[in-house]
Amino acid sequence: MNIYVILKRTFDTEEKIQIENGRVVDDGAEYIINPYDEYAVEEAIQIRDEHGGEVTVVTVGDEEAEKQLRTALAMGADKAVLIEDEEVEDGDTFTTQTLLAAYFKDQEPDIILGGNVAVDGGSGQVGPRLADQLGINHVTSITSIDIQGSTAVIEKDVEGDQMMLEVPLPLLVTAQQGLNEPRYPSLPGIMKAKKKPLETLDLDDLDLDEEDAEPKTVTKERFLPPEKQAGRILDGDEDEQVRELVSLLKNEAKVV
Amino acid sequence: MAMTEDKVKGGGFLLGSQRPEDIFTPEDLTEEHKMIAKTTEDFVKNKVVPEIDYIENHEFDRSVRLMKEAGELGLLGADVPEEYGGIGLDKISSSLITEKFALAGSFSLTQGAHVGIGSLPIVFFGTHEQKEKYLPALATGEKIAAYALTEPTSGSDALGAKTTAKLSEDGSHYLLTGEKQWITNAGFADVFVVYAKIDGEQFSAFIVEREYDGVSVGPEEKKMGIKGSSTRTLILDEAKVPKENLLGEAGKGHVIAFNILNVGRYKLGVGCIGGAKRAIELSAKYANERKQFKTPISSFPLIQKKLAEMAAKTYAMESSIYRTGGLIDDAFQNLSEEEQKDGAAVGRAIAEYAIECSLNKFFGSEVLDFVVDEAVQIHGGYGFMAEYEVETMYRNSRINRIFEGTNEINRMLVPGTLLRKAMKGELPLLEQAQGLQEELMMMMPEEPGDEPLDQEKYLLANAKKIFLMSAGSAAQKYGEKLQQEQELLANTADLVNEIFNIESMILRTEKAMAKDGAEKAAWKVLMTEIYTQEAFQRIDSLARESLVAMEEGDSLRTMLSILKKLTRHTPINLVAKKRELAAGIIKEERYVV
Numbered sequence: 001m002n003i004y005v006i007l008k009r010t011f012d013t014e015e016k017i018q019i020e021n022g023r024v025v026d027d028g029a030e031y032i033i034n035p036y037d038e039y040a041v042e043e044a045i046q047i048r049d050e051h052g053g054e055v056t057v058v059t060v061g062d063e064e065a066e067k068q069l070r071t072a073l074a075m076g077a078d079k080a081v082l083i084e085d086e087e088v089e090d091g092d093t094f095t096t097q098t099l100l101a102a103y104f105k106d107q108e109p110d111i112i113l114g115g116n117v118a119v120d121g122g123s124g125q126v127g128p129r130l131a132d133q134l135g136i137n138h139v140t141s142i143t144s145i146d147i148q149g150s151t152a153v154i155e156k157d158v159e160g161d162q163m164m165l166e167v168p169l170p171l172l173v174t175a176q177q178g179l180n181e182p183r184y185p186s187l188p189g190i191m192k193a194k195k196k197p198l199e200t201l202d203l204d205d206l207d208l209d210e211e212d213a214e215p216k217t218v219t220k221e222r223f224l225p226p227e228k229q230a231g232r233i234l235d236g237d238e239d240e241q242v243r244e245l246v247s248l249l250k251n252e253a254k255v256v
Numbered sequence: 257m258a259m260t261e262d263k264v265k266g267g268g269f270l271l272g273s274q275r276p277e278d279i280f281t282p283e284d285l286t287e288e289h290k291m292i293a294k295t296t297e298d299f300v301k302n303k304v305v306p307e308i309d310y311i312e313n314h315e316f317d318r319s320v321r322l323m324k325e326a327g328e329l330g331l332l333g334a335d336v337p338e339e340y341g342g343i344g345l346d347k348i349s350s351s352l353i354t355e356k357f358a359l360a361g362s363f364s365l366t367q368g369a370h371v372g373i374g375s376l377p378i379v380f381f382g383t384h385e386q387k388e389k390y391l392p393a394l395a396t397g398e399k400i401a402a403y404a405l406t407e408p409t410s411g412s413d414a415l416g417a418k419t420t421a422k423l424s425e426d427g428s429h430y431l432l433t434g435e436k437q438w439i440t441n442a443g444f445a446d447v448f449v450v451y452a453k454i455d456g457e458q459f460s461a462f463i464v465e466r467e468y469d470g471v472s473v474g475p476e477e478k479k480m481g482i483k484g485s486s487t488r489t490l491i492l493d494e495a496k497v498p499k500e501n502l503l504g505e506a507g508k509g510h511v512i513a514f515n516i517l518n519v520g521r522y523k524l525g526v527g528c529i530g531g532a533k534r535a536i537e538l539s540a541k542y543a544n545e546r547k548q549f550k551t552p553i554s555s556f557p558l559i560q561k562k563l564a565e566m567a568a569k570t571y572a573m574e575s576s577i578y579r580t581g582g583l584i585d586d587a588f589q590n591l592s593e594e595e596q597k598d599g600a601a602v603g604r605a606i607a608e609y610a611i612e613c614s615l616n617k618f619f620g621s622e623v624l625d626f627v628v629d630e631a632v633q634i635h636g637g638y639g640f641m642a643e644y645e646v647e648t649m650y651r652n653s654r655i656n657r658i659f660e661g662t663n664e665i666n667r668m669l670v671p672g673t674l675l676r677k678a679m680k681g682e683l684p685l686l687e688q689a690q691g692l693q694e695e696l697m698m699m700m701p702e703e704p705g706d707e708p709l710d711q712e713k714y715l716l717a718n719a720k721k722i723f724l725m726s727a728g729s730a731a732q733k734y735g736e737k738l739q740q741e742q743e744l745l746a747n748t749a750d751l752v753n754e755i756f757n758i759e760s761m762i763l764r765t766e767k768a769m770a771k772d773g774a775e776k777a778a779w780k781v782l783m784t785e786i787y788t789q790e791a792f793q794r795i796d797s798l799a800r801e802s803l804v805a806m807e808e809g810d811s812l813r814t815m816l817s818i819l820k821k822l823t824r825h826t827p828i829n830l831v832a833k834k835r836e837l838a839a840g841i842i843k844e845e846r847y848v849v
Contacts, residue, residue, distance in 0.1 A: 016845065028844075067287060074291055184295045187330025187343050190288055 001053030001147075002107065005044045006100060006114040006126065007037035007072060009065040013119060019222050033068045036115025039175035042182040043145060044113050045076040051147055053110070054078045058103065060085050060096045066198065073193035074185030080198040085213070087203055092215035093125040099213055100126070101133035102206040109136075111152070112172040116141050124174070131172035139167055141176040263590065264583060266608040267674050267683055269759055270720060270752065276767035279760065280348070280582020282574060282849075283768050292349050296331060296356035304360040311363055311484035312648075314476060319366050319486070320400065320444050327397025331357075332371050335379055337596075341392030347585035351526045351578070358530025361648060362484030368527065369440040369485075370394070373520050374401025377449045377461060380606075381504040381512050381599035386463060390447060402445035404436035404464075404490045405513060412665045414513055415459055419452040419492060423499065430454070430462065430497045432470070436490040442473045443486030450492070451509050458507035462497050470495035481651030504599055514610075515603045520660045521613040522584065525577040525620030528656060531649060532570040532624050535631040537846045538646055539563060542635055544842060553634070557831075560838030562630045564786065567837060567847055569623045571783040572791075574849075576760040577620060580612040611673050615753045618663040621656035628653045667749035668742065674752070675731065675738070689728025692721060697814075701824045708774055708781050709762055711825065712788040716758050718822040719795050723751045725818065726799045733806050744805060747798045754791040761787060779848045782837045789828055796823045 011017070012030035019025065033041065044055045056079045057072040059065045069080035083099045085091050104112070112131075117124040124140070131138035143162070144155035147169075156163045157176045185193070203210065234241040249256045264278070285293075303325060307318045326332055334350040336342020350371070357364040375394045378386055378401075393399040410416040419434025432452050439448070448464045448471075464471060474489035504512050540563060543554035553559050587605040588596070595601035606613075631646040632639035639646050657663045678685040704714035727748050734741055765780040774781065796819070803815050840848040 028848075067290075070287060071291060184298050184329055185291055186328070187292055187295065187334065187345070187349075189330075190291045190295070191343065191345075193291075194288060 001047065001051050001110045003044045003048055003053055003055045004104075004107070004109045004112045005037070005040045005055065005057045005072065005077065006112060006130070007041065007057055007059050007068065008034045008115070008118045008120075009059065009061050009068040010034040010118055010120045017224065019224060022222055024222065031064070031068065033071055034115050034118045034120075036117055036119070036175055036177070038115075038182040039177070039179045040113035040115055040173075041072045041075055041077060042180045043175060044111075045183075046180065047111070047145075047147060048076075048078075056081060056107075058083065058100065060091075060099050062086050063200075066200075069198055070193050071185055073196045073198070074189040075183055076189060077196075079196065082198065082200045083206070084200060084202045087210055088213045088215070090215055090219065091213065092217045093121070093123045093129065094216040095213045096126050097129040097133060099203075099206065099208070100130050102208050103201065104130070104134055108170075110169050110171075111147070112136075112170075114172070114174045116174045116176045127172055127174040134170075134172070136170045136172055137167050138172040138174075139165060140174045142173045143176050143178045145173060145179075263586070265677075265683060266583075267611045267677055267752075269756055270674075270723060271683065271685070271688055273717070274759070274763060276763045276770065279579045279763050279767070280585070281764040281767055282578050283764070283771065284582075285348070285352075289348060289352055292334075292345075293352040293356055295329060296353050297359065299326065299329060299331065300356055300360045304363050308361050308363060308484060312361075314443075314483075314486075316443050316486055319363060319484070322363065323366065323370065323397040323400055325397075326367060327395065332367070332375075332397050333395035335371060335376060336391050336395040337379070337387075340379075340387045340395065342395040347588060348578075348581055351523070351581045354523050354526045355530040358527045359534055362482040362652060364527060364530075365440055365482050365485035366400075368523065369403060370397075370401050370445075372523050373403035373516050374441065374445070374447070374449065376519060377403070377503055377512050377516050378463065380515070380602045381461070382463075383500075384597075385500065386503065390463065394447065399446040400441055400444055401447045401449070402439050402441040402490075403516070404439050404442075404448050404450040406437050406439075407435060408437050412662060414451070415510060417451055417453060417459065419450070420456050421452040421454045421460065421462065421497075423454070424496075427499065429499055430502065432462065432464065432492040432495040432497055434492050436492070438477065438487050439473075439490045440485055440487055442488035442490055443476060448490060449503065449512075450490070451513060452492075454506055459509040459513075460506050461503040461509045461512045463501040463503055464492070464495060464497050468496050479655075481648070481654055511599070511603050515606045517661060518606050518610050518613040519584075521617035521666065522577070522580055522609075524656060524660050525573065525613075525616030526581070528620035528624035529570065529574050529577060531653065532566070532573070532627040533847045535624075535627045535646060535649055536563065536566050536570065536841065539566065539631045539634040540841050540845045542638075544845060546636075546638075554842045557835060559634055560842070561831075561834050562634055563841045564834035564837040566627045566630055567841055568783040568786040568790075568834075569626060570847055571780070571849060572757040572761055572787045573616075573620050573623045575764040576612075576757045577616045579760045579764070580609060580616050583609050583612060611670050611752070612756070614661070614666040614669045614673075615749075615756050617660060618657070618666045618749075619753050619757065621653075621663060624653050624656060664746070667746045670749035670752050671727065671745045672739070674727075674748075678731075685724070686728065686731065689724045689731075692724050692728070696721065696725065696818045696822075699818070699821060701821050704825070708769070709765060709784065711828070712758065712762050712784055715788055715792045715825060716755065716762060719751070719755050719758065719792065722795060722799045722819065722822050723748075723755060725815065726751065726802045729815070730802065730806060741806075744802050747802045750798050751795055754795050758784075758788050758791055779837065779840055782833055783849075785828055786830060786833050786837065789830060792823070792825075 009031050012032045015029050048055050055077040057077045058081045060083045088095050114127040128138050139154050139156055141157040142154050143157050146153045150169050152167050152171055154165045234244050311318055330343050333342035334345040337344040357367050378390050394401050407417050421430040421432050446466050450462045450464045453459050470493045472491045477487040543559050544552050546553050628650045632650050635646050638644050677683040704710045730744050761784040765784045768777040768780050
């Protein structure tokens with residue numbers, strides 16, 4: 001089977017986000033594979049181990065993203081592809097999807113796995129848009145997948161309920177938490193990853209011009225959520241407390 | 257391969273000056289190193305930490321299971337060669353594993369004793385057959401190892417062991433009899449490296465399996481800290497050990513014992529780095545959360561001062577200990593394949609850096625003790641409560657100053673080894689000390705330049721002169737009898753230690769500045785400045801105390817005036833520097849470097 005994983009390099013979830021001059025400060029920040037994409041890598045490895053074939057991990061990013069690709073190789077993926085997007089300024093989901101679509105045009109995937117959403121941008125769009133571009137089926141937020149011949153039997157998370165589907169391959173799926181427990185790259189895996197192929201492609205290699213991948217959105221402003229205020233205990237008897245609460249909700253919090 | 261000409265001699269840092277590119281620094285870690293560190297950290301945080309309360313409660317079946325899981329990831333096989341089922345990585349990789357395992361609290365003792373003092377004697381000194389028999393299972397965690405040297409009446413005096421080994425009448429077995437005390441992992445270890453004297457005389461090492469007749473263990477000890485490590489007495493009652501389980505040569509057990517201790521000391525230091533970083537992180541987070549007088553306590557300068565001092569000392573230990581790691585790794589890389597299989601050659605390679613290993617041990621454990629003490633203080637009353645991690649860290653830290661050779665023994669070893677190397681002509685210390693005398697009489701104080709680290713480099717150069725003057729004078733005055741002047745020896749060890757720390761920090765910081773520019777190395781510069789100035793004050797007072805103790809009259813007056821010249825400098829504003837450093841730690845809520 002030709003198994004592909006699309007993954008993104010994101011901030012470590014333990015990083016404190018700081019904004020300076022409208023940009024997220026990334027000095028000295030730790031990066032990881034987007035946690036949802038990590039489920040995808042794990043599932044891809046399990047599918048390969050059961051059905052044979054090859055796992056290729058693909059990312060769009062700068063050369064730093066090579067580290068996350070190496071991590072995926074250390075977990076057990078076979079090959080990696082880095083699509084460099086540095087030529088496109090302030091790329092958005094459209095940019096990513098365009099680059100990926102151009103790459104996949106020349107591949108013959110049986111299945112593409114990705115994360116349900118990235119923990120930084122949080123759009124959840126790249127997977128479905130890519131499937132649309134490639135003209136293949138897609139299922140988002142999956143919590144279980146079993147490949148039977150040319151069909152995938154899938155459980156999908158629907159707002160806490162489960163939906164069961166049978167979908168023919170080729171197929172794109174995005175992983176929800178609970179799909180599996182990603183393995184840690186083992187030390188032998190880390191040493192082997194050094195020798196596995198990692199290909200770097202740029203726009204030229206994909207026959208694209210900068211204009212083809214220019215973002216469709218503009219980020220106007222970035223700001224942090226308001227800081228959490230200390231709690232307040234209301235005084236008085238029950239009636240007074242309720243009156244005070246209603247008044248606060250109306251006038252201060254402005255939610256009713 | 258013969259040792260290369262420009263190979264760095266153990267203790268060589270005391271003479272001449274080295275270039276930044278000659279030392280290993282944590283900034284030199286490869287991507288693989290970082291991935292190994294991350295796998296270890298993730299494993300410890302996600303798998304070990306949730307179980308630590310149970311383990312502290314002596315549910316050791318969990319420890320055994322976690323060791324197997326660690327083994328599956330390769331976390332026990334870094335020092336074991338590939339041909340014996342390990343991964344055979346460099347020494348920096350295994351150091352990173354040790355540093356990250358420190359986050360596992362007392363479980364780190366189980367892992368550390370297993371991969372270190374438990375397995376290494378077989379890795380370094382075992383025969384092919386012994387390695388083939390034991391190492392594959394030790395590398396995967398299928399079997400767990402322990403190390404049995406200490407006895408009720410022989411601790412620091414290891415060679416005074418009373419455990420005996422007697423060859424059986426048919427010559428097929430040794431019969432071991434005696435008690436080995438405070439054996440880490442004894443509750444579940446399968447394999448013990450045991451020291452005993454053949455016929456009460458030849459101090460030798462043996463590989464002893466738990467299942468052998470005559471082997472048993474005592475009850476769990478009740479300890480102040482590291483409660484999650486199993487500590488018991490190993491009881492040998494005519495224990496039947498096959499004669500092929502003699503490890504190394506008969507009567508050469510001390511070669512194994514002392515070299516394994518050297519590595520153990522270095523690794524103990526590495527573990528302290530991990531612990532100190534964690535304590536800083538916890539303290540900074542707590543200081544930001546905790547409000548008194550409606551203000552986060554992190555905004556109080558006295559709390560900031562503590563955080564800054566914790567970090568500067570941690571930087572000193574991290575710089576000097578990873579530098580040692582680089583030296584040891586180079587020594588191993590320089591061994592040919594054949595030498596790597598030859599215990600004596602391996603022993604020589606490790607013994608070369610015995611001084612550095614002792615420094616790492618006593619300095620690392622004292623920095624960690626300082627750091628966890630301040631961490632408890634920053635936590636106030638909560639730091640005294642068992643629910644808070646710093647309470648456990650405080651108790652766990654204390655043993656580090658005692659085991660793997662007490663800090664006092666390690667201090668004695670530093671000048672002792674230096675003197676031996678000087679006598680053997682390996683280090684021209686005495687020659688330099690003599691040449692120095694004239695130079696010192698003529699010397700005029702200099703003004704250091706005002707580029708970053710200029711003053712620190714000037715102080716370092718003077719510190720080396722102060723060391724030569726005070727140690728040279730002690731050697732001249734007492735000769736062989738210097739051994740009895742333990743206070744002077746300890747002062748010398750402390751001088752050597754501060755020189756090693758200051759130089760390691762300066763070189764590391766310079767290396768980082770050359771690579772990433774001064775701006776990115778700002779925290780490193782600050783920590784180097786803070787530590788160097790404070791250490792230099794200690795150097796001044798240590799040397800003064802020693803000189804006053806051994807010289808008198810004109811000679812003392814001359815030396816004190818030289819000391820005064822050598823220590824003259826314009827102090828920097830430590831109050832301001834510490835506030836500046838603390839601001840970074842408070843913002844990032846971790847050790848910034």
